[in-house]
Amino acid sequence: MSGARAALLREWLANPWTRLGARDMLATGLGIAAWGMVTGVAMVKTGLPAPLAVFMSLVVYAGSAQLAVLPLLAAGAPLWVIWLTAACVNLRFVIFSSMWRSYFAHLPRWHRLWLGYFSGDVIFVAFLKRFPKAEPAPEQVPYFWGSAASNWLAWQVPSIAGIVLANAIPLSWGLGFAGVLALLGILLSMLGDRTSWLATLVACTAAIAAFALPLKLNILVAIVAAVAAGLGAEAAARALHRSRQRAQGPAA
Structure with a gap:
């Protein structure tokens, strides 16, 4: 069995689409x-024991949700606030999964x-660029x-x-600022249409307005x-598209 798994792994690594x-x-x-290093340091600096922080990194595997709940954990926020915040931060994955279904519904x-x-966010964006047509394909x-x-x-x-290394990394390294720059770089690479730009601007405005x-x-x-x-x-946008189609219908 181990030999078969090793052969499958070699075949997967040799696949040009994998590479x-x-x-x-x-x-x-x-x-x-x-971003990952900043989150790892932040978990320990917030007070999480290292084993629990490693467990959180491996199981949660959602940087934005982890960073969002850390201040709440440090402040002793109610559990429902922590869970609700993490769920709201990760709502985008509901949209992602509904779109993944068009490609992977046939899998076990x-x-x-x-x-x-x-x-993940960047995987989703890269995948749709490679496979814009929502139908299964072997690659x-x-x-x-x-x-x-x-x-x-x-x-x-x-x-x-x-x-x-959290306790050995000095604050003077400015990892927090580096993490912000990393997040901005990833965010800007994902803003490809008017809707995403609008949502981003609204989020920034709302975060500042509700800062208190x-x-x-x-x-x-x-x-x-x-x-x-x-x-x-x-x-x-969908309503406008339908109205344009109805307007063009009789002319066609």
Whole structure:
């Protein structure tokens, strides 16, 4: 059995689509690594024991959610606030999974569950650029896993390094600022249409306007406002498209 698994692993590594997926992640790998290290350091500096921080990094595997709940944990916020914040931050994965279904619905459930765990923002964007047509193709699975393996390592290795070395890394290194720059770089690479730009601007405005709220609830307000703006913009665009089609119908 181990020999068969080794052969499958060699076949997967030799697949050109696997290597292409891994290469596509190199463009954002440095930003992901900086973000992961900042998150690892932040977990320990917030007061989490190193083993629990490693467990959180491996199981949660969602940098934005981890960073969002850390101030709440430090402030002793109610558990429902922590869970609600993490859920709202990760709402985008509901949208991602609905779109992944067009490509991976034919796979076994256990396989789709692993796809859900390894799914990420940059993987989603890179995948749709390579496969804009929402239908299954044999090269999609190796491409996804090549991207996922590269992205997972780019996150977990620096994150765990940050956890282990947190007390040895001085604040003068300015890792927090480096993490902000990494996040901005990743964010800008994902803003490809008017809807995403609108949602981003609304989120920034709402976060600043609600900054005085306790327990960092301005983050939750910003997420809700951004989701509402994005959904509203998408609905308006679909309505405009349908009205144009009806207007062009008789002329055709």
